[in-house]
Amino acid sequence: MKIRTGIALVAMMAATMTTAFAQGSGADTYKGKCQMCHAADGTASGPAGKSLNVPSFKASKQTEAEMIAETKAGKGKMPAFASKLTDAQIKDVVAYVKTLQK
Numbered sequence: 001m002k003i004r005t006g007i008a009l010v011a012m013m014a015a016t017m018t019t020a021f022a023q024g025s026g027a028d029t030y031k032g033k034c035q036m037c038h039a040a041d042g043t044a045s046g047p048a049g050k051s052l053n054v055p056s057f058k059a060s061k062q063t064e065a066e067m068i069a070e071t072k073a074g075k076g077k078m079p080a081f082a083s084k085l086t087d088a089q090i091k092d093v094v095a096y097v098k099t100l101q102k
Ligand code: HEC
Pocket: 029, 030, 033, 034, 035, 036, 037, 038, 052, 053, 054, 055, 057, 059, 060, 061, 062, 066, 067, 068, 070, 071, 075, 076, 077, 078, 079, 081, 093, 094, 097
């Protein structure tokens, strides 16, 4: 019985992970790839944000297209994500960043 429960759990976890990847929602990408520097609310208030001088999204004047370009190419201490995320993921995560500015 214990082994079966274990197998069921692993199967469930795998299914959940696959769903998360398939959906690749902007919020999930943000949590995994951006939040450590930009903070959950986009204000860069965490230790990494402060030490790297990350700007707050709330003060950003960039358009969505400019944000997509900078996320792809990187800038200064911000890594480039063109090889780490798909265009669709970058578009989704920037759309999520835009919701943090409000
Ligand atoms: C290692 C820390 C780090 C990570 C991870 C990171 N950033 Fe940044 N980000 C920065 C820094 C530092 C800047 C400021 C760059 C500069 O102007 O020199 C920045 C700037 C930006 C800007 C420009 C804001 C403006 O108005 O100037 C955008 C947009 C942005 N990041 C989006 C993202 C997204 C989306 C992710 C996740 C996919 C991400 N960043 C992950 C550190 C990071």
